[in-house]
Amino acid sequence: MISALKLNLCECWAIGKPIQASKSTQQGASQEEKRDKLTALWTIFSFLNHSCNHNTSRYSIGNFIFIRAIKPIREGEEITTFYLPPDTKFEERQSLLLNTFGFTCQCENCEGYRQLSISEKELIAEIDDSFRLKFSNFKDHLEVYENLYAIAKQTIMQKGFYLREFSKLQVQLIIAYARSYNTNSFLEVWEEYVKRIRCPEEILEIMTYTKRLVPPFSEHEIVQKKFKELFKLHYGDEDQLLQAFA
Ligand SMILES: [Zn+2]
Known part of the structure; x- marks a missing residue:
């Protein structure tokens, strides 16, 4: 019981x-x-x-x-x-679901991942490894992130299912572009990111990173505007929530 x-x-x-x-x-x-x-x-x-x-x-x-x-x-x-959490890595997700809840997930995301080729899985592993480069070295590694993202967009992302690695890569790029006031690139990745946001955790995650890593956050008008739109879409009232994280 x-x-x-x-x-x-x-x-x-x-x-x-x-x-x-x-x-x-x-x-x-x-x-x-x-x-x-x-x-x-x-x-x-x-x-x-x-x-x-x-x-x-x-x-x-x-x-x-x-x-x-x-x-x-x-x-x-x-x-x-x-x-x-939706951003849990595939292997870890399967293991936790089986050991904790007693089932193997056969949703379209998991089935999609299982059908990837070896080289596509290697690309995902490479993206995952790139996160060890850490946020503090954005400028040095921006080119690496951009190249990985360009390849991923042409291949795996077109299959349309959710992958934690792409989500994180998008967050990295969003932060990097916001930091460098590169508005066009920021908006491009932002729109791709928000299209597939699944839950408030992902909004809070990117909000936390952005607030911490894009000083001064309050001066980035376009970043603020986009967050407000996102909060309104998912919660209905953007002002109350923005105050909670002020
Ligand atoms: Zn699944």
Whole structure:
């Protein structure tokens, strides 16, 4: 009984202050994590199955969880959520889903990845390795990121499924272009990035990186404008949320 309950516990980003934080969140977590995350058991929400290509996002206000469609859902189509952060690497995702929840994911994303050629998987590994170059060396490695991105766009990205590595690469480029006030390139990658954002976590991730790595963030009008649009699209009220992260 207890293990069944644990399996259905859901971690969710909270808007405003959560009424009750989970035990694990209270211990060993930063102040920021305590403020932003809520773990609870929502009975109806527990019926939703996982897909790496899920069609809803979630967030909570107080004790309530809100589920929002993140893309058009056809009549009769299953409503799905994510059991793991969507940017978890393929191999890690499979292992966690199997060991924690007892199933192998066969969503279109996972099936798509399995069908990639060896050279395409090598390209993904190369992109993944490039992240070790760290954000602090952006300028030195911008060319590397740009080249990898250009190749990836021509090949794997055209297949249309979500890959964490591309998402991270896009974030790296967005930060680099925002830092250098390269507005045209910033907008180009931004539009490609937001097209496939799946959940608030991804917005918060890029927001956190951008605020930390693009000083002074407040002077980047175009960056601010784009974040406001994004928040409005996913949450409905951009001002309240921007204040929460001010
Ligand atoms: Zn999957």
